[in-house]
Amino acid sequence: xxxxxxxxxxxxxxxxxxxxxxxxxxxxxxxxxxxxxxxxxxxxxxxxxxxxxxxxxxxxxxxxxxxxxxxxxxxxxxxxxxxxxxxxxxxxxxxxxxxxxxxxxxxxxxxxxxxxxxxxxxxxxxxxxxxxxxxxxxxxxxxxxxxxxxxxxxxxxxxxxxxxxxxxxxxxxxxxxxxxxxxxxxxxxxxxxxxxxxxxxxxxxxxxxxxxxxxxxxxxxxxxxxxxxxxxxxxxxxxxxxxxxxxxxxxxxxxxxxxxxxxxxxxxxxxxxxxxxxxxxxxxxxxxxxxxxxxxxxxxxxxxxxxxxxxxxxxxxxxxxxxxxxxxxxxxxxxxxxxxxxxxxxxxxxxxxxxxxxxxxxxxxxxxxxxxxxxxxxxxxxxxxxxxxxxxxxxxxxxxxxxxxxxxxxxxxxxxxxxxxxxxxxxxxxxxxxxxxxxxxxxxxxxxxxxxxxxxxxxxxxxxxxxxxxxxxxxxxxxxxxxxxxxxxxxxxxxxxxxxxxxxxxxxxxxxxxxxxxxxxxxxxxxxxxxxxxxxxxxxxxxxxxxxxxxxxxxxxxxxxxxxxxxxxxxxxxxxxxxxxxxxxxxxxxxxxxxxxxxxxxxxxxxxxxxxxxxxxxxxxxxxxxxxxxxxxxxxxxxxxxxxxxxxxxxxxxxxxxxxxxxxxxxxxxxxxxxxxxxxxxxxxxxxxxxxxxxxxxxxxxxxxxxxxxxxxxxxxxxxxxxxxxxxxxxxxxxxxxxxxxxxxxxxxxxxxxxxxxxxxxxxxxxxxxxxxxxxxxxxxxxxxxxxxxxxxxxxxxxxxxxxxxxxxxxxxxxxxxxxxxxxxxxxxxxxxxxxxxxxxxxxxxxxxxxxxxxxxxxxx
Numbered sequence: 029x030x031x032x033x034x035x036x037x038x039x040x041x042x043x044x045x046x047x048x049x050x051x052x053x054x055x056x057x058x059x060x061x062x063x064x065x066x067x068x069x070x071x072x073x074x075x076x077x078x079x080x081x082x083x084x085x086x087x088x089x090x091x092x093x094x095x096x097x098x099x100x101x102x103x104x105x106x107x108x109x110x111x112x113x114x115x116x117x118x119x120x121x122x123x124x125x126x127x128x129x130x131x132x133x134x135x136x137x138x139x140x141x142x143x144x145x146x147x148x149x150x151x152x153x154x155x156x157x158x159x160x161x162x163x164x165x166x167x168x169x170x171x172x173x174x175x176x177x178x179x180x181x182x183x184x185x186x187x188x189x190x191x192x193x194x195x196x197x198x199x200x201x202x203x204x205x206x207x208x209x210x211x212x213x214x215x216x217x218x219x220x221x222x223x224x225x226x227x228x229x230x231x232x233x234x235x236x237x238x239x240x241x242x243x244x245x246x247x248x249x250x251x252x253x254x255x256x257x258x259x260x261x262x263x264x265x266x267x268x269x270x271x272x273x274x275x276x277x278x279x280x281x282x283x284x285x286x287x288x289x290x291x292x293x294x295x296x297x298x299x300x301x302x303x304x305x306x307x308x309x310x311x312x313x314x315x316x317x318x319x320x321x322x323x324x325x326x327x328x329x330x331x332x333x334x335x336x337x338x339x340x341x342x343x344x345x346x347x348x349x350x351x352x353x354x355x356x357x358x359x360x361x362x363x364x365x366x367x368x369x370x371x372x373x374x375x376x377x378x379x380x381x382x383x384x385x386x387x388x389x390x391x392x393x394x395x396x397x398x399x400x401x402x403x404x405x406x407x408x409x410x411x412x413x414x415x416x417x418x419x420x421x422x423x424x425x426x427x428x429x430x431x432x433x434x435x436x437x438x439x440x441x442x443x444x445x446x447x448x449x450x451x452x453x454x455x456x457x458x459x460x461x462x463x464x465x466x467x468x469x470x471x472x473x474x475x476x477x478x479x480x481x482x483x484x485x486x487x488x489x490x491x492x493x494x495x496x497x498x499x500x501x502x503x504x505x506x507x508x509x510x511x512x513x514x515x516x517x518x519x520x521x522x523x524x525x526x527x528x529x530x531x532x533x534x535x536x537x538x539x540x541x542x543x544x545x546x547x548x549x550x551x552x553x554x555x556x557x558x559x560x561x562x563x564x565x566x567x568x569x570x571x572x573x574x575x576x577x578x579x580x581x582x583x584x585x586x587x588x589x590x591x592x593x594x595x596x597x598x599x600x601x602x603x604x605x606x607x608x609x610x611x612x613x614x615x616x617x618x619x620x621x622x623x624x625x626x627x628x629x630x631x632x633x634x635x636x637x638x639x640x641x642x643x644x645x646x647x648x649x650x651x652x653x654x655x656x657x658x659x660x661x662x663x664x665x666x667x668x669x670x671x672x673x674x675x676x677x678x679x680x681x682x683x684x685x686x687x688x689x690x691x692x693x694x695x696x697x698x699x700x701x702x703x704x705x706x707x708x709x710x711x712x713x714x715x716x717x718x719x720x721x722x723x724x725x726x727x728x729x730x731x732x733x734x735x736x737x738x739x740x741x742x743x744x745x746x747x748x749x750x751x752x753x754x755x756x757x758x759x760x761x762x763x764x765x766x767x768x769x770x771x772x773x774x775x776x777x778x779x780x781x782x783x784x785x786x787x788x789x790x791x792x793x794x795x796x797x798x799x800x801x802x803x804x805x806x807x808x809x810x811x812x813x814x815x816x817x818x819x820x821x822x823x824x825x826x827x828x829x830x831x832x833x834x835x836x837x838x839x840x841x842x843x844x845x846x847x848x849x850x851x852x853x854x855x856x857x858x859x860x861x862x863x864x865x866x867x868x869x870x871x872x873x874x875x876x877x878x879x880x881x882x883x884x885x886x887x888x889x
Contacts, residue, residue, distance in 0.1 A: 056358045056397050060321070060338070061598055061621070066346035070103030071096055076341035079331045080120040080128060082143040085637030085672035087333065089341065090117035090130060097145075099670055100677040101699075111148035113137035121170045131167050138170065138178075151178075153195050160189060160197060162207075168252065171227040179219070181229030183249055188219065188229040203232035213244040218253040218262050228253035241273055252291045256299060256313055263299050265291050270301050272315055280315040289343070290329050302327035308340055322348060335675040351675050352596030355623040358395070365399070369615035370408035372606040375420060379606060379613055381620065382409030388424050391613075391620075400424075407439055414446035421452060421463070428454065428463070435463070444478045445519060453478035460487070471501065479518040481527050488515035493529060508543040510534050516558055521565045528568055530557035536570050536579065551588040551721065552577055561605045571602040576614055578628040589628045594678035597621070636680070636717040636724045640731055642668040655731065660738040666702040667731070671717040679719055687712040687730075698797050705803045707788055708737035789840040793819070793828045802826065804841055808869045810853040822870075846886060849877040859887050 066074050071089065078090035089096045094107035094115045107115050114132030121129040126143040129151075136158045138151035151157070157180070161167070168182035176193040187201035201217070218241040219227040230245060231237065245251050247267025255262050260275050265288045272280040286306030293299045294310065298318065301309050307323035308330060321327070326343035333339060338350040360367070368384035379391040386402030388409045402409065403425045410423035421443050422429040428436045438461075444453040454461040455475040461468050477488035485496040486504075492512035494501040505512030510531075517530035527539040535547035535555040547555050554574035561569040570577040575592025593600045599616035606613045613622045643650040644666040650656055671680050683693040684701055688711055701715070716728040739745055790801045806821040812832035819826040835853060836842045847853045852874050854867060861868040862884055865876045876884060 056360050056395075058356050058395060059359055060350040060353055061355055061357050061596065062322075063349040063351065064346060065098075065103075065349065069346075070098075070105070071346055072103075072105045072107070074342075074344055074346045076343075076347055077118050077328055078120045079329050079339055079341045079347075080122050081331060081333055082122075082128060082145075083126055084143050084639065085334065086145075087331070087339065087674070088120065088128065089347065090120055092116050095130070100672050100674050101670075106148070111139075111150075113139055113150055113154065118166075119168070119170070121172075123172060129170060129172070131170060133166060136161055136165075136167075153178075153191050156195055156197065157189075157191055160191075161185065166249065169226070169228045179227045181227065183230070183251070185230065187231050187233070188227070201229060201231040201233050201236045206230075206232055213246070215242045216245050216251050216253050216264055216266060217242045218255065218264075220259075226254045241275075243271065243273065247287075250287065250289055254291050254293050254299070256293060257296050261296075261313060263291055263293070265301070270311075272313065282309075282311060282315055283317075285309065285320075285323070289326065292330050294332065300330040302329060302340075304343070319353075321350075333674055335673065337674050349674070352591075352623070352627065354627055355596050355598070355621050357598055358391070358397075358620045358622070367619035368617050369603055369620055371410050371412075372604045372613055372615045372620075373411045373413045374606050374608050375413045375415075377608055379608060380411040380413065380420065380422070381615070382411040382423070384408045384603075386425065388422065410440060410443050412443040412445065412452065414450055414452065416446070416448065417450045419446075419450070419452075423454075430463070436461070436466070441475070442477050447480050451480060455488075469496070473501070476514075476516050477518050479520055479527070481518075481520050482524065486518055486527070488518050488529070490514045493518070510537045510543055510545050511539070513537070517560050519560045519562050519568075521562060523565060526565075528560045528562065530560045530570065532556050536560065536568070546579060546586065546588070550586075551590075552579075553590050553592055558602065559604050561607070563607060569605050569607075571605055572600075573602075574600045576602045576605060576628075591627060595676060635727055636719070637672040638715070638717045638724070638727045638729060639670050640667055640715065640729055641670045643731070644668075655733055657734045657736065659736055660708050663706045663708075663735055664702070664704045665706060665713075665733065666700065667713060667715070669699050669701065669715050669729075671699075673717075673719065676719050681718045682715060683718050683723060684713070684715045687714050694799065696799065700798060702798045702800065704800050705790065705806075706735055706801075707803075708735045708741070710734050791839055793826060795826055795828060800826065804839060804844070805857075807855050808858045809855060809872070809874060810835055810845075812851045820872075846883050848880045848883055849875055856887055862887055 065071055071091065073091040073093040075092045076089050079087065081087045087098045089098070092115065094105055094112060095117050097104045106112060112132065114135030114137060116132060116134045117130050118133045119131050123129065127140050129138060129140040131138055137154040138157065139148050140151070141148050162184050164184045166183040167180055167185070169180065171179040178191045180189040180191070186203065186206040187199055190198040190200065192198065214230045214232060215237045217229055217231050217236055219229065241253065241262040243264040243266050245266055246269065249267065250265065251267050252265040253262060262273050264271050264273060268287065269284055270282040270288050270291070272282070282301065284303070286303040288301055289304055290302040291299060297313050298310055301311060304326045305324060307325055308321045308327040309317050310319040311317050322340055322342070325345050327340050328343050329341045331339040336353070338353045340348040342348070366383045366385040366387055369381060370384045371382040373380045377393045381389040381391060386404050386406060386409050388400045388402065390398040392398070407426060412421040413419070420431050423440045423443065426437060426439055427434055428440065438456065440454045440456050442455045444455070446452045450464060452463045454463060455477055457474045459469045459471040460475045460478050473489045475487050475489060479486050487494045487496060487501070491514070493504045493515055495504055503512070513531040513534040515529050515531050519528045525540055529537040529539060531537055533555055534545045535552050536557055537543065537545045546552055552570065552572070554572035556573045557570050558573065559571040563569060566581045568579050570579060575590050575597060577588055577590040580587050591597050597614065597616070598621045599618035601617035602614060603617065604615040607625060610625050611622050612625045612627065613620065645656060645658060645662050646664050647666070669682060671682065673680050680697070682696050682699070682701070684696070685693050686703065688709065711733055713731040713733070714728060717724050789804045791804055793800050793802065802819065802821065808820045808822065810832065811818045811820065815829055815831060817828050817830045817832060817835060819828065832851070832853065836845050836847070839845065844855055844857060845853050846856055848867060854869060854874060858869045859867050865881065867874050867876060867887065
């Protein structure tokens with residue numbers, strides 16, 4: 029029952045009531061959406077020193093317990109038992125030729141590996157290097173020139189140590205007082221630019237200091253120098269602070285967040301700094317901090333992967349991955365604040381937020397919050413804004429507020445979007461309310477939304493769309509079944525020509541000159557749509573339970589792009605969306621996040637790293653480099669493939685086929701692809717990676733192999749059989765058998781010819797996540813167990829989900845099978861004997877049901 033409070037309440041009295049009950053301030057942080065990896069996820073340690081990505085897509089981590097390789101699915105860990113010279117790996121030094129060099133601190137040794145990873149190789153002059161290094165020396169800088177001379181610099185290393193390819197030692201920029209305890213501060217000097225990394229070292233030499241980019245080392249251990257622009261602008265980390273030094277010796281000091289741990293150049297305009305318990309910063313070449321991350325962590329390094337994802341390694345907290353750095357989560361610092369958002373609306377450049385637990389908030393332009401706590405946990409808060417008449421509508425504490433003034437008090441499900449003339453409706457469980465006229469319309473249906481379209485009042489309900497006529501409702505499902513689905517939102521384009529309907533089960537229904545719907549078949553992430561946002565007459569946003577979709581209409585139809593949790597969104601359950609300028613605000617079950625609108629542009633990875641990681645023949649790994657030529661008994665081939673996409677690995681699919689026998693591509697997300705019963709022949713296995721409708725054909729891989737035929741299908745065996753058979757026929761004719769038993773000989777010849785011409789057929793099943801082909805002539809019988817079938821063959825059994833009554837119709841040679849019992853189907857040619865109520869196959873006695881006894885007549889020996 030509605031209780032109308034006809035504006036007789038004094039504004040001052042209500043304001044006191046409003047403030048007394050609901051105002052509660054809270055603060056929000058702006059953070060990207062992190063994914064954490066630690067020991068529980070497969071890393072060997074939470075102490076990560078360095079990170080790099082090889083050209084084939086793998087990401088490598090240097091830790092205090094060896095190194096780890098990640099492919100988007102699992103970690104593969106390596107230590108001294110795998111060929112490393114030590115487990116404490118401090119740094120990686122990637123080279124342009126694809127090699128990755130590393131330094132082990134405890135063994136004072138260098139090692140390297142190539143991008144294809146054929147194992148670890150030790151630097152051939154490790155013994156010479158170890159002898160030249162002091163006990164407390166820690167190598168920081170490793171550079172290699174085109175002559176394979178290695179340049180070393182670091183803590184407690186006097187100047188620069190050079191080890192030539194032939195093992196000759198050379199020292200530069202040394203000073204005899206370098207190791208004196210009373211020696212003044214050493215200088216960090218950045219040497220000439222190397223293609224394979226910046227070379228820096230410590231020295232006391234004044235001439236060297238003056239002629240190069242340099243700064244005083246303030247503290248041991250954590251120092252580094254890198255070029256932003258070669259020979260023009262450099263960044264130094266002196267153990268205490270970070271500074272930018274220009275070629276004219278001017279210095280820009282960076283405000284610290286703690287002791288700096290690591291520098292890394294992103295490009296000529298930006299660089300990364302990691303701090304001890306001070307997080308990470310991305311700073312521009314003017315010294316301005318542009319982004320901050322993980323403010324309470326000790327960040328040791330940073331990587332932008334090939335898909336634009338951010339990776340942060342830490343000293344004691346593992347690895348943090350940001351799939352979409354442009355997506356920012358507005359996270360409340362108060363853990364008692366709800367995250368689940370019910371509705372959003374733009375008011376000028378502010379964002380009004382209604383929470384599912386009844387709370388309300390205003391997000392200002394500077395991303396600050398004005399938060400109001402609800403008196404009641406239920407119902408959800410609802411917000412709407414009329415930009416033409418500058419009116420804000422809010423459902424808060426079961427009260428309708430218009431421009432923060434109380435209008436009416438009751439429970440509402442939704443506030444409709446204002447029309448051009450300012451008409452706004454409230455929907456509730458037994459009708460709807462026209463706010464401007466303060467008029468109720470009581471109905472026998474739960475109204476979820478109301479919209480005016482072409483002078484008609486349309487109502488969204490659990491049972492579809494209805495048109496309100498005089499005193500009655502008319503179901504529009506008579507026009508189209510698509511209008512009979514539950515609808516939660518109805519929106520009309522600005523020109524009034526097209527109606528968009530959010531349905532539960534039919535996707536987005538478009539009601540214009542014709543009625544049609546857009547579903548998962550056309551690329552929508554889900555057919556359950558919660559809300560529709562009309563950006564313009566050609567573009568809409570659809571909020572679903574599996575992400576946010578953008579639908580752009582054009583002369584050819586429409587195109588769909590989307591973002592979901594797999595591609596970086598906070599949650600798949602999107603409740604509402606709002607666009608302010610070029611920023612997209614997405615309300616989800618798990619909170620509010622914002623991102624640039626361009627994130628929904630149709631952009632895919634330029635390539636997907638794909639490789640055939642392993643081949644097994646009859647379950648044995650094939651280790652030879654040449655493509656296999658197999659015997660006819662080696663007919664089970666299994667491929668283990670690996671596609672690497674850190675940003676989209678959950679959506680990555682593999683399209684595969686055997687080129688010679690498959691015209692169509694099979695699709696799977698399983699990385700193990702098996703062909704268990706291949707007949708002899710020449711084959712080419714083809715595999716390609718796909719994301720949605722985009723397949724990366726340019727990275728398609730092929731793997732040819734041959735299965736040799738058995739001797740009895742070779743040409744010489746056929747020739748021999750023909751000669752023997754001809755001789756046999758000749759002998760029979762010779763002794764005139766044909767004259768006495770023509771019918772027997774004719775049948776005998778027919779059976780032989782049928783046997784020789786008999787082709788091999790297969791049945792395809794899916795078991796344990798693998799696609800399996802079974803040679804039908806090897807099937808003995810089928811046994812039913814509820815909704816599952818056991819397929820018994822000559823050498824093994826398979827279990828599939830299928831009803832026994834449906835099995836025969838799915839086989840390519842149905843006439844070869846006979847159902848003899850409610851639980852059994854037999855293959856006729858495998859029966860070795862029969863009795864009045866049983867048949868025997870391979871020593872298995874199979875009962876024959878009473879209703880199937882006549883079937884025994886079909887079994888002839």
